[in-house]
Every structure is written in C-alpha cells, then in structure tokens.
Amino acid sequence: MSLLAAARGLPGTTLQRIGLTLAVLVPVAVLIADLPGLEPPAQRMLAVFSVAVILWVTEAIPLVATAVLVIFLQVLLISDEALVGFGDTAFEAPTAASIYATLAHPVIILFLGGFLLADGAAKYRLDRNLTAVMLRPFRGSLRLTVFGLMIITAVLSAFMSNTATTATMLAVLIPVLAVSPSPTARAGLALSIPVAATVGGLLTPVSSPPNAIAVGTLADQGIQITFVDWLLATGPLVLVLLAVAWAVLAVRYLDRGVAVDIDVHVDLDTRPRAVLFYVVAAVTVLLWLTEAAHGIPAATVAFLPVTVLLATSVMTGEDLRRLQWPVLWLVAGGIALGSGMAATGLDEWMIGLVDWAVMPGLAVTLGLLALALLLGTLISNSATANLLIPLAPGLAVTVGTDSVILAVGLAVVCGLGMALPVSTPPNAIAYATGELRTKDMAVIGLVVGAVGLVLVAFVMPTWWSLMGLT
Template identity: 55%
Template sequence: MASVHVPLNRIGIGVALVWFVGVLAIGPTGDLSSPASRMLAIFGAAVVLWITEAIPLSATSILVILAEILLVSDQALVSIDDFEGRPYADYFATLAHPVLMLFLGGFVLAECAAKYRLDRNLAGVLLRPFGTSPKAIVAGLMAITAVLSMFMSNTATTAAMMAVVLPVAASLDPADRVRTGLILSIPIAANIGGLGTPVGSPPNAIALGRLADEGIRVDFVRWMGLAVPIVLIVLAAAWFLIVRRYPAQATSIDVRIGGSFDRSREAVILYVTFAATILGWVSEPLHGVPSAVIGFLPVVVLLATKVFGVDDLKRINWHVLWLVGGGIALGLGVSDTGLDDWLVGLVDWGSLSTVLLATTLAVVALVMSTIISNSATANLVVPIGVSLATSAAVDLDPLLAGVIIALSCSLAMALPISTPPNAIAYASGHVETKDLAVVGAVVGVIGLVLVLYVAPPIWEAVGLL
C-alpha cells in the first residue's frame, strides 16, 4: 500500500485548529480563568502556526489580532462575566504601534538608499582605507555591513553587500578559501550588526514594544549603549574565526566598487534626510523627541518630495511590520487576560537562581530562533519572559529579560533557514550549510556568554539597567 504524504502546512493547520477548538471547548479549569483559557487557545494556535509556518508568519499575526478582538476584547462575540476586555481598537492599534513606525522609517531609508545606490557608494568609500590585504578587506566588509545593518534591515544590507562581494569573489581562484570567507562574512556581520539599534532587527522591536506596555521606555541611545559593545566584541571574534578558518592564497584583493554619488535633487534630499534621521536617533537624550517620531519624519519628507514614490512604497516589507504588530498584540492579550500569571505559575521559577532563569530564557530563544524565524520566536518568548520578570515570583529585571531574549534571538545564525541574510548567502552557491553551522554556532555561543554573564554586571554598574 502506498504511503500517504501529508504536507507540513496541512499538519500545522490541523494541529492549530484542534488545539484552538479543544481549549475553547474545555474552557476554564482549576486556576485557569475564562479570559485566560480563551487566550490560551489563541496563544497555542499561534505557537503551532509560527513554528510550522503552515500559513505566512504575518498571516498568523493578523489572525491573532482578529481572534483577540472576537474573544477577549470589549467587542467579544460572547462576553465574559466580571471581565472587561481591552477596547478592540487597541488591538487594531498594534499595527500602528510607535515601534512599527520606527521600523517603517528604517525600511523607507533602506529602500531609498538602494534606489539611489547610496549603500554601495558608501561601502566603496568606507572600504578604501582598508587597502588590499585579504584580512583587512574581510574586516572592512564586516565593519561596513554591521554599521549599515544597524540602521537598515539586515536583509536589505545583505543584498546590497552581496552585490558588492560576489564579483570580487568570482575574480579569485576557485580553490582560494577566502572566497567563502568573503561571502560568509556578510550575513554573519549583518546578523551581528542588527543587535546594535532598535531598528536593527524585528526581535529588538518586539522587545521594546512589550517593555513599553509595561511602562519601561528604552530610547535609541540607551539600546545602543546596551548592545553596541557586544556587537563590537562579537564582530571581532567572528572576523578572527573567519580569517583563520578561510585563509587567503591571494596576497591582495582589489575591491573597486561604488562610483560617483548621485547629485540629483532627489538624491541630495535623501542624503540630508538620511543623515538628519540618524543624527536625530543618536541624539534623542538631548532633544527628547521619541525615536519613533524621528523615524516617521523620513517617511513623510521622502514621500512629500517624491524621492520615494508609490511604486517604491509597494516594496516595503509590510509583512515584517505586521509580524511585529501581531507579536505586540499577543503580548497585550497574554497580559490582560492573566494568561501570563497562569503560565508563570506552572513552574516554580522562584526555585531557580536569577542567572539560571536568564540562561534558560536565552537558550530557549537561541535554539528556537535557529530553526524558526527569530521574529516568530521573539513573539512567543518575549511576552512570557517579560511577564515572568514582572511577577513577584522571581528576581529578574524586566528590561534585562527583554534585552537578553531579543539579543539571543538575533544571535541564532547557524543554519541557512535561521535568518534571511543566511539564506541569501547560501543561495549564492559559495557557502555550504556546514560553513554556517560552524561559524554561526561559535559566534552564537560567544554572544550568548557575553549577553548572559559578562554584560549585565557592566550594564548595571554604568546605570543602563
């Protein structure tokens, strides 16, 4: 008899439906209240759909928002006695959360930079001081990629830098291992650089959104103060590993990229807006204007001046914004219904030391992000981790919990499927799974040790926590 192959997406949808309907049918039991049981049905279904990717990740996010409106908001189809749900408009509003506006500004700047070749021209200018030494070229590529990925999406940065590196790699001897090192350095540096700023990667935004809901505001510079030192150390370790593992046969590499900067009216407006936005972000403590407001300014300016058109707007990664919005909505629902308290109560967290608890959260985030989207992982782990930290059961700073989880998610880069930058490098044909597995795993472990055991005491000593 022939075996029947059931696609994973059908299995995921089936399991999610069974969980959702089953939990709703069982209803509240023991310490699980009626609002929390409804939220548990939503949360469990979201876990299954995000892990299996049975439907697009962003589709799961907006499904979460709709389910929360219909089940636990003030417009729930069936009301719950003694529970006044959050206004349904608040769940819709997560799709325009300030953190998403901050990300939108970063996406618009990234699209414009690619459109007017600002990214490649900047790379060409910044690479010149590194000369022609293979080790120096790898260092330069990683430094530039990391810096760009702090203010542009990791995916956009990787795509731009791969366009720079691939012709250079193709000109080298096929037997020269530095070819692999050059290409591998781009996604690794992009992943690491994404740790550095709130707009660097979606997990950062998800953590900031959840912390904001708890009344903990982290400005742009404070996040950089927490993360940039880690970026520098991990980046240096990654460079050392790559140049040792992929030594060059060639004595020099000629990298000629970029060209003359576009001097059209539109390009000049972009240059000024780009510089002003970054200056506004890093000077936030001086002027007090929220980074989300500053991030929205380039959207308005570039659209109004026609530097960024309607067709360009279509290329924005709206699905990423919706994915983050769904994660923020999930955090609201988990907190409002008391599901977080119930989940926290399932384990005697108080018996764990603060270090062991933080390590558990970080390892779970790192392992999950290695095999599924780091954004999906952050959506699932951040709400629980921050809620756990705000409970009286444990002695863990909520800000520390959020930062550790977000950074751990972005440190997962050991497989081609772990991050979009990895997938882009793997698709080039010059990087194999084993290359990513070795370098990504070592870099991830180094970063995890820094985030968990080295950085927190320093953060506390200098007043960042």
C-alpha cells in the same frame, strides 16, 4: 474523514499539514477544558497563544498571516466586541480599537521610517557609495578587506534590514568571487557578509524585528528604551562578536598574504532629489542619536522622513508599496500577543505553572536564552521573539530578574540564531552564491551564538546596570 486525513490533501509539507490540523484541534480543546485557576478571558487568550505557537513553529501558513490571525482572534475572543461576552466577571476587556492599533504602534512607525530610509538608500545608490568610501582604508590583504567588509556590513545593518544589507554587500563582492582563485577564500568572503549583517542587526531598535518586539513589550510595561539606549546597550556586544567572527573566519578561511581587489569607485547621485534624500536621512539619524537632548521620541523622528520624502516626491507611493509590510505586521502581531497575555492575566497563569522559587534565577535565565538560541536557529527569529519576549516582564518579577535585562537579552539571543542556511534571510542569500556549505554556516553560527549567549548571561547585565538601562 478525520481532520488529519483531510489535511493530507492540502498543499505543503507533512509538518505544515500537521500544524494546520493542530491549529484547529488544540485551541478548541483549550476552550472546552477545565483548567484550574484560569479565568475565562485568560483561557480564551491561551487558545489564541496556542494557535500562534503551532503556526509559527510549523510555518503551516506564512508567518505574517499568523500575526494577522492573532490580532483578529483577539478581537473576536477577548475585546469589548468579542463574539461572546464575559458576563459578570470583573475583567475589563481591551477595546477592539486598541487591539487594531498595534498595527500602528510607535514601534511599527519606527520601523516604517527605517525601512523607507533603507529603500531610499538603495534607490539613490547611497548604500553602494558609502560602502565604496568606507572600504578604501581596508584594501590590500584579504584579512584586512574582510575585516572592513564586516564592519561596514554591521554598520549598514544597524539602519537597514539585514536582508537588504546582505544583498547590497554581496553585489559588491560578486565580481571578486568570480575571479578569486581560492575556493576557501571565496567561502570566507561570502560567509563574512551574512554573519556581520546578523550581528549588526543587534545594534539598533530598527535593525531587526526581535529588537522592536522587545522595545514594544517594555513600552507597554511603561519602560521606555530610547534609540541611543539600545545602541549603547548592544554596541560593545556587537564589537566583541564581530571580532570573534572575524577571528574564526581568518583562521579557517583567510590565508595571510593573500590580496583582494574590490572596486571602490564612487558614483554619487547629485540630482536635487538625491541630495534632499541625503540631507533628510542624515537629519533623521542625527535626531535618533540625540534623542536625550531634544526629547523627541524615536518613532516621531522616524515619521519625519516618511512625511518629507513623500511630500517632496523623493520617495513615491510605489516606493511605499515596496516596503517590507509583512515584517511590520509580523512585529505588530507579536506586540498584540504580548499585550493580550498581559491584559487577560495569561502570562501570570503560565508563569505560575512552574515553581520558579526552587530554581536559581541564573538557571532560569540560561534556560530561556538557550531556548531562544535554539528556536531562533530552527525557526524564524521573529517568531521566536514573538513567543518568548511577551513572557519576560512577568517571569522577571517571579524569578527576581530585571525585566529589561531579560527582554533585551532574549531579543539579542533570538537574533543570533544563524547556524543554518534557513535560519535567516542573509544566510539564505549567501548560501545561494554556491560558495558555502551548511557546515560552514554551522561552525561559525554555533561559535558566535554560544559566545553571545554567555556574554548576555554573565557579562552584559553588569554593563546594562552601569549605563542605567535597568
């Protein structure tokens, strides 16, 4: 019986079953093939890379499972504890401990602190109360209210997962959707939240996995991007994209003169534990924003709330168990993949397959960004970032582009893939309200994505150079 025939008996879609089969056959073929110019360590890493590509694209197994598999295969194939050694080659194998250490990479610690703060904000109703307070100036017309909702959602998404932010904001909107007489207005309200959450997810290193993957990849190249660096780099872009998204929504869905009534009642939790959480959260954000002044790395700052909140029982072990560990490990898998490719020289070999010298640098950049937007729309943007961003440093050198510009640009564009209900969790949550059609998401997703791509390719590099990011 062939492997493909055997795979038909496995659960999942046809694409997933084909993915499982290819994930076995392709790496075996890579390992036994005679590939010119490819040294044994890099050939083994290419086998790992092929597994990652196939499984992340087809989602034959959960994305996080693929990330963990990438780390395990690197230990088995390219580490100092590899099942088969490298003989007399000059390759200096990374230690197994260093590969495992990607699960505790500083970027992972940064995300851990961010996730715990986000969960604490929900536990002590800080997110709902902040939303109520910030919405007060935007009551009145429907267009003004949607503008306020989008600004607030984007701000919350900068420090919380965009999935949690979307769930919180839609909970605020559900009563409004239930009584709104206009289906068009309901669609505009429901659509504003996932779009703003996704755009807001570009704003800080802790707001989305692609951002963290870019920061981690550049850190492994000795390039440090601080919390404020990223905030300043993406802030203007986020503002422009929010304005574009709001304009599209206003024209298509939001009639002038229509009013909407949203509950802005504040019910602040004043128990001592809640107050301590508010103080710790405020101090953490303040330290992130003033990193240049005190010099404490953002990851170290992120470990402050983890330590203090657990030590004081403001957050408990049960809260810790509920964190988004699959996302953390998915980011770790991407960082490990990039490190393995750099350590074995696979990135240089792959880049050398194409004669980039005959291609204009701008054409290369546009092609990569377009690919990132397409893949980010069709598959997980985290998986897309894991596949493309590790290539950025080597490719940037080859085509004469700054590695920071390319890595940050890819992270941003990966995060803008939101034209389908399945593109992002926020889209899926909003689609589940029953107020949206796929066409609604496709139109605004394509418009915002295209505008973002053009800005990242032609405008933002100038801003990043002026602010000294490159």
